[in-house]
Amino acid sequence: MNSPQPITTGQDIPDPAGRWRALLVLGAAMVLSMTTWFSASAVLSELKLQWGLSVTTASWLTIAVQLGFVVGALVSAVFNLADTIRPRKLILAGSLIAAAANAGLLLVSGPAGAITLRFITGAALAGVYPPALKAMSTWFRVGRGTALGVMVGALTLGSALPHLVNGFGGLDWRTVIVTTSVLTLAGGLLAEIGFRDGPFTFPRAVFNPREIGRIARDRGVRLASIGYFGHMWELYAMWAWFAAFATDTLALHGVADPAGTASLLAFAVIGVGAIGCIGGGILGDRWGRTRVTATAMAISGACALVIGTLRTAPLPLLIAVSLIWGITVVADSAQFSAIVTEVADQAYVGTAVTLQLAIGFILTVATIWLVPVLRDGPGWGWAFVLLVPGPFIGVMAMLRLKSLPEAKLIAGGRG
Numbered sequence: 306m307n308s309p310q311p312i313t314t315g316q317d318i319p320d321p322a323g324r325w326r327a328l329l330v331l332g333a334a335m336v337l338s339m340t341t342w343f344s345a346s347a348v349l350s351e352l353k354l355q356w357g358l359s360v361t362t363a364s365w366l367t368i369a370v371q372l373g374f375v376v377g378a379l380v381s382a383v384f385n386l387a388d389t390i391r392p393r394k395l396i397l398a399g400s401l402i403a404a405a406a407n408a409g410l411l412l413v414s415g416p417a418g419a420i421t422l423r424f425i426t427g428a429a430l431a432g433v434y435p436p437a438l439k440a441m442s443t444w445f446r447v448g449r450g451t452a453l454g455v456m457v458g459a460l461t462l463g464s465a466l467p468h469l470v471n472g473f474g475g476l477d478w479r480t481v482i483v484t485t486s487v488l489t490l491a492g493g494l495l496a497e498i499g500f501r502d503g504p505f506t507f508p509r510a511v512f513n514p515r516e517i518g519r520i521a522r523d524r525g526v527r528l529a530s531i532g533y534f535g536h537m538w539e540l541y542a543m544w545a546w547f548a549a550f551a552t553d554t555l556a557l558h559g560v561a562d563p564a565g566t567a568s569l570l571a572f573a574v575i576g577v578g579a580i581g582c583i584g585g586g587i588l589g590d591r592w593g594r595t596r597v598t599a600t601a602m603a604i605s606g607a608c609a610l611v612i613g614t615l616r617t618a619p620l621p622l623l624i625a626v627s628l629i630w631g632i633t634v635v636a637d638s639a640q641f642s643a644i645v646t647e648v649a650d651q652a653y654v655g656t657a658v659t660l661q662l663a664i665g666f667i668l669t670v671a672t673i674w675l676v677p678v679l680r681d682g683p684g685w686g687w688a689f690v691l692l693v694p695g696p697f698i699g700v701m702a703m704l705r706l707k708s709l710p711e712a713k714l715i716a717g718g719r720g
Contacts, residue, residue, distance in 0.1 A: 321444060321503055321504050321505075323444075323503075324444040324445060324452075324503060327441070327444045327500060327501070327503060328441065328444065328452055328455055328456075330495065330496070330499040330500045331437055331440060331441055331456065331496060331500050332455050332456060332458075332459040333459070333492075333495060334396065334437070334459075334492040334493070334495040334496035334499075334500065335433070335434075335437055335456055335459035335460050335463060335492065336459045336460075336462050336463040336466070336492070337463065337488045337489060337491050337492030337495065338396070338399075338400045338403070338430070338433050338463065338488075338489050338492030338493055338496070339430065339433070339434070339459070339460045339463030339464055339489075339492075340463045340464075340466045340467060340484075340485040340488045340489055340492075341403045341404065341406075341407040341426050341430070341485050341486065341488075341489045342370060342426075342427075342430060342463070342464050343367075343464050343465075343467050343468070343544070343545070344407055344410075344467045344481060344482055344485040344486075345366045345367070345370075345410065345419070345423055345482075346366065346367050346467070346545055346548070347467030347468050347470070347471045347481060347548070347568065348467075348471055348478035348481050348482070349363055349366065349367075349548075349549075350552075350564055351477075351478040352366070352419070352478060355478070356414075356415055356416055356419075358416055360677050360681060361674075361677075362416050364673060364674055364677055365416070365420050366416070366419060366420060366423055367423075367545045367673055368670050368673050368674060369420045369421075369423035369424040369427065370423045370424070370426055370427035370430075371427060371541065371666050371667075371669045371670050371673065372424060372427065372670060373423065373424035373425060373426060373427025373428040373429075373430075373431075374427035374428065374430055374431045374434075374662075374663075374666050375427075375431075375663050375664075375666045375667050375670075376424075376427075376428050376431075377399075377427065377428030377429065377430070377431030377432065378431040378435065378659050378660070378662050378663035378666065379660075379663045380428075380431075381395075381431055381432065381435065381656075381659050382656050382659045382660040382663060385653065385655070385656050386432075386655075386659075387435050387436050387439055387655025387656060387658070387659050388439075388507070388652065388653055388654070388655040388656050390436075391502070392436035392437065392439055392440035392502070392655075393436075393440065393496045393497050393500050393501075393502075394497070395432040395433070395436040396432065396433050396436055396437055396440075396492075396493055396496040396497070397493040397494065397496060397497040398429075398432055398493075399429045399430055399431065399432025399433040399436075399493070400429070400433055400489050400490060400492050400493025400494075400496070401429075401490065401493055402425065402426075402428075402429035402432075403425075403426045403429035403430050403433070403489050404486045404487070404489040404490040404493070405486075406422045406423075406425040406426040406429060407422070407426050407482060407485060407486045407489065408482065408483065408486040409422045410422055410482050411479055411482060411483070431659070431662075431663075433492075433493075434460060434662065435655065435658050435659040435662055436655065437456060437496070438453055438456055438457075438639075438642050438646075438658055439507070439646070439654055439655045439658060440500070440502060441453060441456050441503075442505070442507075442643075442646050442654070443502045443503035443504070443505050443506050443507070444503030444504075444505065445503070445505070446505050447590075447717070448590055449590070449643050449646065449647075450585075450586040450587075450589035450590040450594060450639065450640055450643045450716060451583070451586035451587050451589075451590050452586065453586060453639035453640075453642055453643045453646075454582040454583050454584070454585050454586020454587070454589070454639045454640070455582070455583055455586065456639060457582045457635065457638045457639035457642075458578070458579035458580070458581075458582035458583050458639075459579070461575060461576065461578040461579045461582060461635050462576050462579045463488075463492075464544060464575060465571070465572045465575035465576035465578075466485070466488070466572070466576075467481055467485055468548060468568045468569070468571040468572040468575065469568070469569070469572040469576075470484055470485070471568045472565055472566075472568030472569035472571075472572055473565075507651050507652065507654050507655070519650065519653075520649065520650070520653065520656065520657045520660060521660075523648065523649060523650070523657075524709065524711060525644070525648035525649075525706065525709070525711035525714065525715075526645055526648055526649050526657055526661070528702050528703075528705055528706040528709075528711075529641050529644040529645055529648065529661070529702075529706065530641070530645070530660075530661045530664065530665075531698065531699070531702040532598055532602075532637075532641055532699040532700075532702040532703045532706070533638075533641035533642075533661055533662075533665050533699070534664060534665050534668055534695070534698075534699070535602065535694075535695040535696055535697070535698040535699025535700075535702065536598075536602060536637055536638060536641065536665070536695065536696065536699050537665035537666065537668050537669055537695070538668050538669070538671075538672055538692060538694065538695025538696075538698075539602075539605060539606070539609060539634060539672070539692040539693075539695040539696055540634055540635060540638070540669070541666075541669035541672070541673060542669065542672035542673050542675075542676045542689075542691075542692055543609070543630065543634055543689070543692065544575055545673050545676075546673070546676045546677065546680075546688075547571050547574055547575065547627070548567050548568060548570075548571035549567075549677070549680075550612075550613075550680075550685055550688075550689075551563075551566075551567035551570045551571055551574075551627075552564050552567040553616075553685065554616045554623065554685075555567055555570075555620075557616060557617070558620055570624070570627070573628065573631075574627045574628060574630070574631035575631055576631075577628055577631045577632055578631050578632060578634065578635035578636070580632060581601070581631070581632035581633060581634075581635055581636030582635055582636060582638065582639055584632075584636060585597050585598075585601060585636035585637055585638075585639065585640060586639055586640070586643075589639075589640045589643065589716060590716055590717075590719075591719075592719065593707070593712075593715070593716050593719035593720040594640040594643060594644050594715050594716050594719075594720065595644075595703045595704070595706050595707035595712065595715065595720045596703075596707070596720070597636070597637060597640055598637035598640050598641065598699070598703045599699075599700045599703040599704055599707075601633045601634075601636040601637040602633075602637060602696035602697075602699045602700050602703075603696065603700055604629065604633040605630055605633040605634040605636075605696055606692075606693050606695075606696035606697055606700075608626055608627075608629055608630035608633065608634070609630070609689045609690065609692040609693050609696070610689075610690060610693050611626065612626055612627065612630060612689050613684070613685040613686040613687065613688055613689045613690065614686050616685060616686075637699075641661065642658050642661070642662075643716075644706075644715055645657050645658050645661055646658065647714050647715050647716075648711055648714045648715065668695075672691060672692060672695075675691055676688045676689070676691060676692075679691060706720075707720045
């Protein structure tokens with residue numbers, strides 16, 4: 306077993322030439338490749354009218370992506386794909402399949418085919434996101450949290466882009482789908498052509514499904530994953546339903562074209578999370594990952610608690626709280642993966658990260674489905690309160706990890 310070694314200081318590790326170029330290239334590839342994640346969610350109002358979708362059926366267009374990602378990630382974890390295949394090859398293959406499945410929405414005429422295609426899209430993106438995190442880690446020992454923060458920031462911006470495209474107004478939903486498919490294809494090609502692994506490669510792994518059990522028993526990985534699970538309970542439900550919340554709220558305030566304005570606001574609120582990811586990465590490297598993740602979850606949980614009660618508040622206040630929520634709800638995301646790369650068996654880092662992501666995405670299904678149910682029942686005032694227990698549990702897990710010996714392996718001993 307290849308045990309992780311603590312990273313105490315960066316003075317004896319020279320900065321590899323080209324690491325910032327590698328970060329720029331792979332970050333750009335992530336922005337492009339992940340645009341298909343919320344492509345259908347961004348045009349959900351048009352699809353509901355076109356296909357006569359109920360609220361539950363419409364929810365499944367987003368849930369299917371989450372479930373597809375879970376299945377794809379579990380298959381990858383069981384077969385150790387992220388540790389036995391070169392990351393950029395997986396990224397290219399995943400991007401090609403995701404782009405094709407997304408474009409397939411143009412050929413279907415109802416929800417059954419669309420939900421199937423969204424599932425395939427999610428499964429394909431499981432070959433993009435986890436391998437990209439591992440690939441970028443090969444360029445950074447010191448500053449890894451910052452680097453992975455940039456990567457998740459790229460994912461965040463890519464997830465927000467469909468809302469920007471849709472927010473211009475007057476665009477047919479098919480234009481959004483075509484645009485996001487082309488962008489995803491371009492992202493896969495960019496990763497394949499423009500990126501190479503860095504000098505800090507992980508040990509070569511062999512296929513061994515028993516590693517999943519060993520990973521699950523690792524206390525550091527387990528606590529980092531519990532923190533991540535709490536984070537995920539909140540994140541994707543917020544991303545998936547903020548545009549709908551904003552549409553209803555802006556209409557309540559008499560804003561002209563509430564749907565179009567809400568798309569632009571959703572782009573801003575989700576997209577600003579990229580700044581949070583980078584800031585979270587910098588602080589994680591300098592202050593400690595457990596502190597940063599606990600702080601971010603405490604703030605985002607507070608925003609989830611109050612946001613639904615602010616629908617009748619002045620719009621500047623509502624927008625300010627929304628932007629704070631957008632920054633903090635994802636600022637911690639990359640740090641959970643960074644912790645796993647530091648404390649897990651180094652030969653199976655890709656598998657450990659992929660397994661963490663897979664289980665986290667399973668939890669998103671519940672909240673994505675339940676938020677609109679509560680919205681149609683007690684209303685938005687309670688819908689987002691559902692998300693609060695996630696970050697609360699996550700804070701507890703991170704504080705526990707900070708107190709353990711495993712914290713010495715994290716962020717150069719900062720925990």
